[in-house]
Amino acid sequence: MLATTLAGVVSITAAAVFSFALLSKVVERMVSLSVGIMLSTSLLHALPEAFESGAEPHTLFAVLLGGLLVFFLLEKTAILRHSHHHEDDGHGHHHGHDKKEAGKAGWMILVGDGLHNFTDGILIAAAFLADPHLGLVTGLAIIAHEIPQEIGDFIVLLNAGFSRTRAYVYNLICSLMAVAGGVLGYFMLERGMEWIPFVLVFASSGFIYIAVSDLMPQMQRRATLRETIPQVILIAAGVLIVLALTHQAHAH
Template sequence: MLATTLAGVASISAAALFSFTLLSKVVERMVSLSVGIMLSTSLLHALPEAFESHADPRTLFATLLSGLLTFFMLEKLAILRHSHHHEGDGHHHAHGHDKHEAGRAGWMILVGDGMHNFTDGILIAAAFLADPHLGIVAALAIIAHEIPQEIGDFIVLLNAGFSRARAYFYNLLCSLLAVAGGLLGYYTLDRASNLIPYVLVFASSGFIYIAVSDLMPQMQRRATMKETVPQVLLIALGVCIVLFLTAGRH
């Protein structure tokens, strides 16, 4: 419980420090970094981990499909149930973004992040049961892996109109799901370990959907070469960050 709590709080706090101090003035541009981080985390790390398990690939692909459709429906419900504010309504938004468009990604990324943190908790519990030293190393590795991802999450939330306090509070709540995952993994490891590949795939579907459906269309609206070059470079930087921090790790 201590390891999962520290892993969540430390990664959230470090990401908030970077996001709120160094990146807050360039939120609009840093959406591109978030796209690179989320896509590479899902496609180069989480999904390969899931498919390297003994789970049936067809079932995993079915989980990926159901996850994409689930997040599509969540977005539909968000549109139907919430009255969104628009630019010029007196609220502070990143220049050029309509909260009607950006706000949906903020809430959906919290759902995906919660699933991801829940899985991290299960993984930490499994490592501690194998060897306490391995558990400590696993927790440290997850903190290192989570910081760039959480920076991406904060960027999306700030871009969606969340205040710094709200973004930190909701991300912190999501991080506590790691504790729930750790407890579940500790007491029901045999059954929970079989679910890990499916939870990884479902969480990845959320990040892929958000990046492709919400964030990349925002970037496409600024299609000049002056805007495109920094976007491509920041996406590449996000990919490189994830590759560097996850190289050689399972």
């Protein structure tokens, strides 16, 4: 419960600070860090944990494939709305830009975020049941990918006519759906521990899909060497953060 609550509150508050006060360049840097954290969490932690559990590898790979396709279809139908749904905003539009379209999307984004956060809570619960350290790293990865997404959502909500306070409060309520998902996931998965490897693989498919289909294409739009070097450094920093947490956990 603490992890899911912190994941929601930290990501929403950080997104609000960046959206309301800081420059767009800071937001773009967060995308690079998110990629490093999400990919290393999936490929160096969650997937190895699942495959070392003794579950049948072919079935786990089938779940990975199915998860990637499910996230693709969910994104296609706008059930899960990632940061690309405002990719043309540039985080620099004047207030009221495309307000008509944003107004239609405002409540839809809140509903979509609520469902998304509920799923995140289940994934955090599964990770903690498998290994408390993996739960910590998974929570960190979710915070990292939520911040860029929530920043874009704040922009859309403000353009839709929401005040800063209302945008923050509604987003915070949606983020706390992760707590409900975490509690449900804990009691469901505790009675069926054999399902944990499959949930971890499904979670990994989501992280990989978001990183590869949403975040990395944003980074590719800035192809100059001056932009590429900080991106590579921050991706490496994200990987090192995860590796450092792993090393510390193994040391204990």
